[in-house]
Amino acid sequence: MADTILILEDESLLGAELRRHFQRQDWEVCLCSSLAEARHWLLEQQLDPLVVLSDMSLGDGNALSLLEEVRKAQRPQEWIFLTGYGSIPDSVQALRLGAFDFLEKPCDLGRLDLVVQGAARSARAQRRVELMSSSVGQGVDAFVGRSEAAERVRALLQRLLTVPFSALAITGETGTGKGLVARILHQGGLHRDGPMVEINCAALPKELLESELFGHEAGAFTGAKGRRRGLLEQASGGTLFLDELGEMDIELQAKLLKAIEDKRIRRLGGEQEIQVDVQIIAATHRNLQQRVEQGSFREDLYHRLSVFQLELPALRERLDDIQDLVWPLVHEFNLKANRRVRHIPPEVWQRLRQHHWPGNVRELRNVVERCVLLAEDERFPLEWLQLGKSHEAEPVPVMKAEVQGDALVLPLDGSMALDEMEKHIIETALTRHGNNVVATARALGTTRETLRYRLQKYHIKI
Ligand SMILES: Nc1ncnc2c1ncn2[C@@H]1O[C@H](COP(=O)(O)OP(=O)(O)OP(=O)(O)O)[C@@H](O)[C@H]1O
Ligand SMILES: [Mg+2]
Incomplete structure (x- = not known):
């Protein structure tokens, strides 16, 4: 999978030359000519470049302020500054903020390549560390339990970690550890060096989910401003975790099946077929076989997913x-x-x-x-x-948070803590409003400041 480099350069000739240069080396290049444009891609569109190559002073401000903003929100990435009049205070400040290197223009391309390669290596290493230090660093043992049922789950997981599967389904009631198991499978499995990208299929209406998954070209539909890589592309080389797959629209299921089988996708409004090498882990609390019988889940997708199926015990x-x-x-x-x-x-x-x-x-x-x-x-x-x-021990109906039309239903059976509810409400509202903080705050009847405070409190990244 091509890594992404974001180039922030307002001299258009130099920008175009750098773009050509890095595209030739198989980088996916995002070229921006102003801070506002770079901010849009990094913070609003959540583009996740491995390396950022940036001019220092742009028409609309100093790039250091962007570095400072982005540092808090992004996964590890490295920044290299390129500037014509590298003043000492700026370079000191850049290094203090954790920039990888600082080069003066005009810069020899050979030297630039060496620095960019070093930055990419460093960012990749940081991402691996981040992954390992998260809670499931312990592998299958993160699934705790001495019962025979839990041991069976661990044994099956251990086997699956060595199998190059393209799709797998995890089923089980709410709270049985589907999310946990998906992470164990990604972090210990054959795709562990790639990204893990997650989406909740129940949280989005069909059209939005489709463009999230497949991406779109500029102007593919009203409101599709820029070009956008879909999650299938973003997860290439890694894992796409489709949570609540049972809720996915049946037409979209057909498209997903085709993507799994062909290992190729086309962005909405796009001509070109793009190769994606992604392992799909789907989770659902529904009984998929029953959904097939009711006609709300495609039988062919069900069979494709149930080649490897993991049922988590209650x-x-x-x-x-x-x-x-x-x-x-x-x-x-x-x-x-x-x-x-x-x-x-x-x-x-x-x-x-x-x-x-x-x-x-x-x-x-x-x-x-x-x-x-x-x-x-x-x-x-x-x-x-x-x-x-x-x-x-009388059976209690299983409830879980779910979106119903424009409403959100929350369980009051003790399965969800108050904080979790609030976090869930905010996340659902954000998703519905395309991560637009102003619109989300309005929909929740609160102010932008309060919403921002809560985003921080719950570590919600947008
Ligand atoms: N066997 C287990 N060992 C240790 N922790 C577990 C185990 N099963 C679940 N957990 C923990 O319980 C919590 C709920 O698990 P998780 O979110 O993975 O459930 P889920 O099946 O995805 O639920 P939902 O269907 O509601 O999304 C998490 O904090 C998870 O780490
Ligand atoms: Mg879950």
């Missing part, structure tokens, strides 16, 4: 895992909230085993969080379990 079917899951959670929340819960009375274990767990591990996590936060001493407080009557 927590109530593997009660022996509760202990293994609870202790690390207690430890985590002890640290976070500065508590020292160390003793879990037998009655608590008994209640935990009797509960029906409609929200599975996510619900268990929320319950443990509440109890640790409210604990007054070393004892896990039985009184805060509040598992309701469902410990008598």
Whole structure:
């Protein structure tokens, strides 16, 4: 997969020459001639270049301010500054902000190539570290549990990590770890050096989802301003995680199947076929076979996905895992909230085993969080379990957050914490409004400042 370099240069001849030069070396080049244009691509369109090659002073300001803004929002990337009148204060400031290098114009292309290659290597290495240090660095063992069912899941995962699959489906009730397993599969699998790109198919209307997945050329439809690479392209060399695939529109399913089979796609409004080498992991809490029978899921796509299928067991079917899951959670929340819960009375274990767990591990996590936060001493407080009557084990209908037309339905069964609800509402609204902060704030009846504060609070990147 071609890596992306963003060139920010307002001298059009030099810009065009640099573009040609890097395109010849198989870079995907995005050429911008002003800070505003670069800001648009980096922050609004979330273009994720490996390297940025930038002039220092542009018609509309100094590029250092953009570097500062982008640093907070982006995955690791390296910046190289190219300038005609490299003043010392600017270069010092550039290096302080973490720029990779600083070259004076006119710059020999051979030297520039060496610096760009070094920057690309450095950015790639940082991205690998970022991936490894995230929670699933431990491989299949991140899926915790001593039960036979959990062991079966780990054994299957271990096998799948060595198989070059092009599509795979994970099914299971809400909170059973579908997202976790998708990450384990990407980070330990054959595509681990590529990106993992994620999208929730239930969050977007059909047309928007289509252009997100396949990308579009400028003017492909009203509102399609620039050219945009779709997620299938962006994930090339890596993994595309399609969450809630069961909700995808049936016509789009046909297009997705074709993309999986041909390993080629065409952007909306585009002529050219683009090769994509991507492994697709789809997750759904629906019973896909049932959806096929009802006519809302395509049989051919179902068969394609079920070549490798991973069904995650509900927590109530593997009660022996509760202990293994609870202790690390207690430890985590002890640290976070500065508590020292160390003793879990037998009655608590008994209640935990009797509960029906409609929200599975996510619900268990929320319950443990509440109890640790409210604990007054070393004892896990039985009184805060509040598992309701469902410990008598009557089946409770499984609820989950979902979009219904213009409304968002949220479960009130304890499977979702208040903070999670708020985060989910904001993310859904942002997606609906194409990540436009002003429109999203308006839709949520709040101000831009409040929304920005919450975006930071919940680490939501747009
Ligand atoms: N076996 C497990 N071991 C450790 N943690 C787990 C396990 N299963 C789930 N979790 C944790 O439980 C939480 C919920 O899991 P996750 O988000 O992967 O569920 P999901 O199946 O994707 O749910 P949904 O269908 O609602 O999206 C996460 O914090 C996850 O890390
Ligand atoms: Mg999930």
